[in-house]
Amino acid sequence: MSLAIDVVDYEGTPVKCDWAQWYGKVIANHPELAGRESEVADVIAKPEMVLQDRDYARRRHFLHRPGEDLIYVDVIVEYLMKTESASGAW
């Protein structure tokens, strides 16, 4: 089954998002990201900056600025296991 997002992050950890999640959770509330799955995957694979979420240990913010202005794409990834030992594993 194809996935909306199926990419390996910059540390080698697989990150996936199926189409039901993509449309039901992401696009339903962020229509500005419609049709931009590959751009989101690129942000996860090659982020400009990665920030640890302040409240959720398993969430990280992948940031990339696509243009010259100060608007960032912020992709929040939740890992299913501790990221310190998850490199290359799911």
Place this chain on the structure above:
Amino acid sequence: MMLSSRTPSVDLQGLKRITFGYDRKYDVAVFHLGVPQTANTDEVDDSWYLRNVDDEIVGLELHGLKRILRATPAHSMMFKPVAHEIEAVTGLSFDREDIRAEGSVQELPCTTQFLLILIGRSIEKYETMRQAEYQEAARRLLAG
């Protein structure tokens, strides 16, 4: 989401309908003024996000709704009738499933009022954040 840094405002007279979404697994609540639309998102505080289009607020996201409500008892008390209203309108339960509710401000009065309170708090948070940034910038200029 897209992040920006514009000054937010809200069109109260234009507010006719709202949309509410709750992701139970990730504990994320999303409010839209009207229907969801393409927007930029400003983080105005820890886990508080304002969505805006050309300086106008079109939505609000809370990442960690239960944690935010626990941290602010006043919000927790205000949210109880909101939860009852949304559950009554949708037939869904916050404890069991994701929720999606859409209606006019007359159909969702408690939710609308709660949303406006949260937007007021968000604007306050935004201005506090900006003031701190300006003060820090001024301090650096004077120090340099």
